[in-house]
Amino acid sequence: MKRWSVIFLALAIVLQGCGRTERVVQPDSETVPAAQPPRPEPRPARQATDLSDVSHWLYLIDVDLGDEVVDLIAESTYDMAVIDYIPSEADNADYPISEVVAAWQGADHPKLVIAYIDIGEAEDYRTYWQPGWGIGNPEWIAGSDPDGWKGNFPVAYWHDGWVDIWLGSGGLMEGILSAGFDGIYLDWVEAYSDDSVIEIAERDGVDPVQEMIGWVEALGDYGRERNENFIVIGQNAAELAAFDEYVAVVDAIAQEQIWFDGGADNDPPGDCPLPRTEADIDTDAYRDSLSPKCRRQLDKFPESTLHVSSEGYLEDLLFAQGKGLTIFTIDYALEPENIEWVYQTARGLGFIPFVSNRNLDQFVDANR
DSSP, rough: HHHHHHHHHHHHHHHHOOOOOOOOOOGGGGGGGGGGGOOOOOOOGOOOGGGOOOOOOOOOOOOOOOOOHHHHHHHOOOOOEEEEEEBEEEEETTTTHHHHHHHHHHHSSEEEEEEEEEESSEEETTTTOTTBBBBSTTTTTOOOOOOOOTTEEEETSSSHHHHHHEEEEEEEHHHHHHHTEEEEEEEEEGGGHHHHHHHHHHHHHHHHHHHHHHHHHHHHHHHHOOOOTEEEESOOGGGGGSSHHHHTTOEEEEEEEEEEEETSSSSSSOEEOOOOOGGGGOHHHHHHSSSHHHHHHHHTTTTTGGGGGHHHHHHHHHHHHHHTTTEEEEEEESHHHHHHHHHHHHHHTOOOEEOOOOTOOOOOOOOO
């Protein structure tokens, strides 16, 4: 029996007994498929949430939230704000997150406040990180981040040691719920596709895709046991919408860099256009169209999103949308014409867009 299954069985018993700035040529409308895929049956009514009221959202994680930024967000017209669970940072463990969450929820323009969490990678600046940890120690730390994010390590997320960090007594999910967050925003759902994770999964005799679906379900169940309206948003991995069991446990998918990306080191901070179609991937014509910094990103990271097409992302997202999931998008661009193009194109597809720099460390006005 999986660790999270034991946790929820025990919980049920207890509850029962209690009463970037490069200038580039923009993509054109040919990026958008002419028709959506067949629409499967809609999701159960249980999944309806306040996300239906969200038209503008803010994604701000790599930043110290001082009073000025907190006030800017409170006074903004954003309907939803995704921020890091700051007390999980070793240098900010005493940050008054509950006060910030309450202020935004009670603002003149109330906001859903969603906690960003990385469920597929360990990060060496978090409170759970121990001296001496590294790849292979503990055994569930699988490898290095394939896109060059320093201090981030893909994990075998089905191992008890990782699960306990989140769902154990005094774990991170307990803190998130206590702080009053309306939901969680899950990064690195796509950990099942990482080579180092796959290697451990083969050794353990498990299916990493099914283990990830079970992991997302466990996190969502933990939240919904305490707040029936608790929201779960999965970032990337839109192909998981092909699994009904995944669709049943998430309320939305947020997809990064459908049209524009940047570098993991924020160099460039954005405006690197993805190949528009599958046929454009890794062609000389595509490479030659890039700025020098974007070309460096393409060449240095063979698994980066510059080796994936907008067409491929859109196919998966339109399929997920057809299953009733809300679709958020995040693109990385600073050029005004690129930003405007993304907002218009994404909204035309029924998506809810956000555009910022690659580090996601800038407050952006809710004016589009």
